[in-house]
Amino acid sequence: MRLDLLQAIQTLQSGQVLAYPTEAVWGLGCDPYNQQAFEQILNLKNRPIEKGVILIAASLAQVQPFLEGLSHAQITQMQQSWNITEQQRATTWLVPLTKAVPAWISGQHDRVAIRVTTHPLVRQLCNGFGGAIVSTSANPAGLQPARTSSDIQHYFGEQLPILDGPLGQSSAPSKIRDIVSGQVLRD
Numbered sequence: 001m002r003l004d005l006l007q008a009i010q011t012l013q014s015g016q017v018l019a020y021p022t023e024a025v026w027g028l029g030c031d032p033y034n035q036q037a038f039e040q041i042l043n044l045k046n047r048p049i050e051k052g053v054i055l056i057a058a059s060l061a062q063v064q065p066f067l068e069g070l071s072h073a074q075i076t077q078m079q080q081s082w083n084i085t086e087q088q089r090a091t092t093w094l095v096p097l098t099k100a101v102p103a104w105i106s107g108q109h110d111r112v113a114i115r116v117t118t119h120p121l122v123r124q125l126c127n128g129f130g131g132a133i134v135s136t137s138a139n140p141a142g143l144q145p146a147r148t149s150s151d152i153q154h155y156f157g158e159q160l161p162i163l164d165g166p167l168g169q170s171s172a173p174s175k176i177r178d179i180v181s182g183q184v185l186r187d
Contacts, residue, residue, distance in 0.1 A: 001161050002149070005121070008163040009128035017041055018161050019138050019152045022056070023090045023119050023168035025145035026138035026152055029056070031129070032105050038134060039104075044156055046141045052107030054092050054174075055114050056135035058126035063114045065100035066132075074179050082116040090115055090174035094185070105134070115174055121165040137173070145173070 003011060003018075011018045015034045020027055028044065030037035032055055042049055057063045060079055067075055081091040094111035101112045114132070117123055126133060137145035138152050146152045149162050176186040 001159060002164045003161050004164065005124055005128065008125055008161070011161045012125075012129050012133060016161060017044065018163060019146070019149075019156070020122060020125060020163040021119065021165045021167045022122060022135060023086070023117060023170040024173050025147060025167065026149070027056075027135045028138045029133040029135050032132060032134050033102055035102065035104055038102075041134065041136060044160075045136065045139065047136070048107075049104060050108040052109050052113065053105060053134050053136040055101075055105065055112060055132040056117050056122065056126065057114065057132040058123040059116060062126060062132050063116060066095055066098055066112055066114050068098040068100070069096060070179065078179060079116075082118075084118055086118045086120075087169045088118075089170050089172055090118060092174040092176045092186075094176065094178040094180075096180065111178065113176065118170075119168040121163065125163065 008018055012031055015037050017030045017037055017040050028041050078093050092113050092115040094113050097106055097110055097112055106112045139145045140155055177184050
């Protein structure tokens, strides 16, 4: 079922799962504070809760609750990595957990993955929703991430709501780096 932006925002607000285009691949998302919706994503993907997921946002202000305890230099480093063109590859940062992060989001990890997106439609989605949303690749565990809305329908059937729009212009999913150690987990 294809949705426009307003319908997609209402879908998230009503506690449902949504497929949406990200910078490079399609994602599955929900309200990160709605455990039932989050568990639905895990069931769709056949993904263990221990792995954790990314939270994606439209602005630094929307990820501010997750940045508690970080230095000005660390926040500036993240902000600079997010100040890119749509064609450049996004960076997701692993940051220490704060009280703002529900336990189910981080899985077995002591970090949470966050990203400010360059995708214009996803920025509008997060702004309309009023904050960060879950972002995990739209595919069952072990299969390739969806690159078209047809892939999503093939993987999950016709009933999964899809925010209609194009993928971003990045050629690969985001890099993942740890803000504390500097370690690159996905390059």
